[in-house]
Amino acid sequence: MSPNLASPQAPLIRYDVSLLTDNDLYLFNEGSHYRLYEKMGAHLTESKGVQGTVFSVWAPNARNVYVIGSFNGWDHSSHPLQPKGSSGIWEGFIPGAGKGTVYKFHIVSNQHGHRVDKADPLGLLHEKPPRTASVVWDLEHSWNDTDWLSKRAERNSLHAPMSVYEVHMGSWMRVPEEHNRPLTYREIAPRLAEYASKLGFTHVQFLPIMEHPFYGSWGYQTTGYFAPTARFGTPQDFMFLVDYLHQHNIGVLLDWVPSHFPTDAHGLAYFDGTHLYEHADARQGFHPDWKTLIFNYGRAEVRSFLMSSAMFWLERYHIDGLRVDAVASMLYLDYSRKEGEWIPNKFGGRENLEAIEFLRRFNLEAYKEHPDIQTIAEEST
Helix, strand or coil: CCCCCCCCCCCCCECCCCCCCHHHHHHHHHCCCCCHHHCCEEEEEEECCEEEEEEEEECCCEEEEEEEECCCCCCCCCCECEECCCCCEEEEEEECCCCCCEEEEEEEECCCCCEEEECCCCCCCECCCCCCCEECCCCCCCCCCHHHHHHHHHHCCCCCCCCEEEECCCCCCEEHHHCCEECCHHHHHHHHHHHHHHCCCCEEEECCCEECCCHHHCCCCCCEEEEECHHHCCHHHHHHHHHHHHHCCCEEEEEECCCCECCCCCCCCCCCCCCCCECCCHHHHEECCCCEECECCCCHHHHHHHHHHHHHHHHHCCCCEEEECCHHHHHECCCCCCCCCCCCCCCCCCECHHHHHHHHHHHHHHHHHCCCCEEEECCCC
16 A cells, blocks of 8 residues: 555545445446446545545445455455445445556355455456456546547448458567567557558457457457456557557457356356356356357346446447457357257247347447447357
8 A cells, every 4th residue: 555645544445435326326237327437346536635446346146345456465354345235236445546556356255155356347457467357547548539530420431431451469460579479559550550551441350359368269258348458558558559540540440249258267257156247057158169158138237237348448449339249149049059958038939039139229329329330240140
């Protein structure tokens, strides 16, 4: 804990500071809070002249939740969060926890005494893999893409020509003299802008840039739905890349993966000692092809989480469109399953009604708030 941020007499954690209103809690539990990133996760805050961070996390089946990290020697009991009514959210303000603080949530489940350390599902930055903790950060950036945004409706229109160049950040260009390392977000910006422009591309589409532990997945096994991977720099570095491409009249599309997520212990899987984000029944919640877990789109809070992720990239990173991965696996309950390995919907059909409704709401909200963006579905049937 930094001495210039909090005195030695300051409480370890306070509960008189909250970013969550009653309306926030209602919308979240209803499945219609589409900007959770403004209220949950870790937010740098000043209260009563003291700087610190407000932490919050959804863990409705927890008996206790603690913030552990570099500021308290990873102590599993010194900084307990408090529940916010019956919302399932736990929250607290930690004086002195500043930008760069490394942290996780230690969750003590009310199920079978299960205990686990989890990265922040709404973390803005995570440690560079293979490390798995989250990092307190901000999203301050001076954007210089006003001209692009003012003309985006015309350039991004379905009636405008669109030629998309797909890029995997980690392998597009490397530095042989430095152990063949990949370029950083800032290093790739001028090179990619020049290359794409020279070849006549109008847009660049990045394979999933969101944080992911398994490099071999190319980003398609996401754990950090609100954080660009730290492999290539900070959030501001990725903002610089998007900003630079926009200044050179190149649109930016992101691969987005609301279809499944990996089973890594620090991620969303079995989050609070229950199948919180995924279905409990493997016939609905386990993907046989990728050995990953499938989101429970019927759970209201999961819809709020995923919708907030989509809006986050569009709003905070000025992204021009989202390419939704593996849509077919979302739409069909029997996708890649044999007879007897899947559960029909309430009408006896194979369509995943909850996923269909989620995608419909995603499109409605995205285009309502940002009519000049594009959403794209991967079709693989």
